[in-house]
Amino acid sequence: MNQLLNNVSDTSNKKKRFVINNTMGVLLAMIVFSIFVGCSSNTFFSVDNFIAVSRICSITVLVGLAQMVVMAGGGLNISVGAIGGLGAVVCGALIKRTGIPWEFAIILGIFIGVFCGAINGFIITRLGGAAEISWLTTLATMAVFTGFSLGITHAKPFYDMPEGYDWIGAYNIFGVLSLMLVIMIFFAVIIWVLFKYTSLGRQVLAVGGNQKAAILSGINVNKVLIFKHIISGVLAASAGILFSTRLGAVNADIGKVWMLFSFAAPLIGGTRMEGGRVNVLGAVLGGVLLALVSNGVVHMRINIFIVEFMEGLIILLAVGLDRLRAVREENLERLERSAI
Amino acid sequence: MFKTALRKIVRNDLAGITFALVLLCTLLTIFTDGFFSAYNLDSVIKNISIFTIVGMSQMVTLGVGQFNLSVGAIGGCAGMIFGALIELMGIPYVIAIIISLTAGYLLGYFQGFLIVKTKINAFIVTLALASVYHGLNMTATENRFFRDIPNSFKVIAKGNLWGIPILLIFSFITMLIFWILFNRTVTGRKMLATGVNVKAADYAGIDSGSTIRLAHGLSGLLAGLAAVLTISKLGAAQTSIGSTWLLVSFAAPILGGTLLSGGKVSIVGTFLGAALMTIITNALVLVGISFYWFQAFTGGILLLAFALNKIRESMNTGEGRVLIEGGK
Numbered sequence: 001m002n003q004l005l006n007n008v009s010d011t012s013n014k015k016k017r018f019v020i021n022n023t024m025g026v027l028l029a030m031i032v033f034s035i036f037v038g039c040s041s042n043t044f045f046s047v048d049n050f051i052a053v054s055r056i057c058s059i060t061v062l063v064g065l066a067q068m069v070v071m072a073g074g075g076l077n078i079s080v081g082a083i084g085g086l087g088a089v090v091c092g093a094l095i096k097r098t099g100i101p102w103e104f105a106i107i108l109g110i111f112i113g114v115f116c117g118a119i120n121g122f123i124i125t126r127l128g129g130a131a132e133i134s135w136l137t138t139l140a141t142m143a144v145f146t147g148f149s150l151g152i153t154h155a156k157p158f159y160d161m162p163e164g165y166d167w168i169g170a171y172n173i174f175g176v177l178s179l180m181l182v183i184m185i186f187f188a189v190i191i192w193v194l195f196k197y198t199s200l201g202r203q204v205l206a207v208g209g210n211q212k213a214a215i216l217s218g219i220n221v222n223k224v225l226i227f228k229h230i231i232s233g234v235l236a237a238s239a240g241i242l243f244s245t246r247l248g249a250v251n252a253d254i255g256k257v258w259m260l261f262s263f264a265a266p267l268i269g270g271t272r273m274e275g276g277r278v279n280v281l282g283a284v285l286g287g288v289l290l291a292l293v294s295n296g297v298v299h300m301r302i303n304i305f306i307v308e309f310m311e312g313l314i315i316l317l318a319v320g321l322d323r324l325r326a327v328r329e330e331n332l333e334r335l336e337r338s339a340i
Numbered sequence: 341m342f343k344t345a346l347r348k349i350v351r352n353d354l355a356g357i358t359f360a361l362v363l364l365c366t367l368l369t370i371f372t373d374g375f376f377s378a379y380n381l382d383s384v385i386k387n388i389s390i391f392t393i394v395g396m397s398q399m400v401t402l403g404v405g406q407f408n409l410s411v412g413a414i415g416g417c418a419g420m421i422f423g424a425l426i427e428l429m430g431i432p433y434v435i436a437i438i439i440s441l442t443a444g445y446l447l448g449y450f451q452g453f454l455i456v457k458t459k460i461n462a463f464i465v466t467l468a469l470a471s472v473y474h475g476l477n478m479t480a481t482e483n484r485f486f487r488d489i490p491n492s493f494k495v496i497a498k499g500n501l502w503g504i505p506i507l508l509i510f511s512f513i514t515m516l517i518f519w520i521l522f523n524r525t526v527t528g529r530k531m532l533a534t535g536v537n538v539k540a541a542d543y544a545g546i547d548s549g550s551t552i553r554l555a556h557g558l559s560g561l562l563a564g565l566a567a568v569l570t571i572s573k574l575g576a577a578q579t580s581i582g583s584t585w586l587l588v589s590f591a592a593p594i595l596g597g598t599l600l601s602g603g604k605v606s607i608v609g610t611f612l613g614a615a616l617m618t619i620i621t622n623a624l625v626l627v628g629i630s631f632y633w634f635q636a637f638t639g640g641i642l643l644l645a646f647a648l649n650k651i652r653e654s655m656n657t658g659e660g661r662v663l664i665e666g667g668k
Binding site: 076126274 | 407454458459460461463464465467468469470471472473474475476478479483586587590600630632633634635636637638639640642643646647650
């Protein structure tokens, strides 16, 4: 009996070690990659490049978190890029065409994220709410949202944005700490608190872990589903607007290439694709790693299309590792059961 | 009374979509000058022929209860292989077609292999492989064009046989082959059985792994075929072939009655679905709606298709009828 208990505590220790390993693994990969790039380029370790990376990573992390929130509840959101683009486009159109103050325009742009997320969530609940339905629906709404971005802009960019708007993307606190990075960290902390301490966040995880059990324990699954899509929409729209402040212009292309890294960042960081387990710190680090890679390949003058190739491999690797872990846990459980 | 009639129309997949098609064509013929012109019809029919094959490429994987998001990426790879074989190596186009279709089959088979072997969700595997394939394609070809396509090959898209466009004949032959596969062969029935319920199929002695691999392989092969036909229409091989296929590939089969949950495919339905998608796009052009809004319409139609699918699936399970059904 004693031995059995030892066994059980042993496996829980192992599980803990795995979670730590995941974050540590990403950190290790970041360090190794940085050293590797730093050795072959003398501009990589500079203040300017630090600021550049921190700006890229604030976008990759926000987009990754937008995907992670939906993944946590056992779904996927393909339309993160399209929502980001539409948020930025609406914001830009309001500023340039109606002339309302840019602060209001940003708030309304983020509200577009709420609206798009609510539409996604509502349609998915109507169509049955399964994980497959969630990505198929968001595939279709992605086309709708992108279509609206194109229809509003006619594929022409809005430029000459107000000074305050551009300031957000350009300002560095003490000359080193990009304001974008601070905004990103602010959002990440909110998401961390959401999943750690609020009942709605826990409910999202419960639905992702076992939907039937969640229903039986009285969770309103549809409400949770719409809620997580709204959060995801807000994060995506914020990322889009933030990106446009950095760009100094708004165009309908914003968000077009976000889909891959939106999956890669949380998956690298140890978020479970089927839902039920998130790792906010991991997703943040995953986003930073992706930013480092996309910055590093520029320093090493590598063909940009190899990045696309590598991103695909990274996703496969991350999901493959996760799958391996799941198989191991299953085997351990089976061992425990056979011991009893 | 009205409700039962409506149920019947939705239930009978082909009647509903045929009705929508006829109505749309009649309206377009009456209210626009351009629709019934020989030039417009010719271009519409060519697009329908290619989109039918793109839709069938997705339909085969839907049949085994899975998805293939790399339809466009595989098409792009096969197309560029075809162009490179002809322009750089001077291989006759018939052999080049065979090689590039084989390449499409292998690329698809590989993703089926990964899905079966690792048991990872088909969605994420095909999404990741789509970027792997596209990235490889762009890196290897440096995003160039292959324009040196022989005229005898371009005839496939330009020519008519007994007054019927050769492209349309191509897609009819493909449809016939796949109709036979799903309705008259053991392999096809095994694929559909796997689509209904993998576990049940396994217990019934079906090697579900090999049927899934085969379905992905055939999906890749059809994507390659669609790419080759697109090249004969464009007169050049370029990497952007396939980049716009994803939405259509889902909309065409699902509008036509193929179930998202697997186990039921409709080949004629896919053809009609592709026709509906093409004619709606054509109608938008003729009515004079700005090109920039097209994508919003496509997405809206896709949502509509998913809603239809939901109704059909609930009818299927509600009345406990046999789920395996081939194309009509």
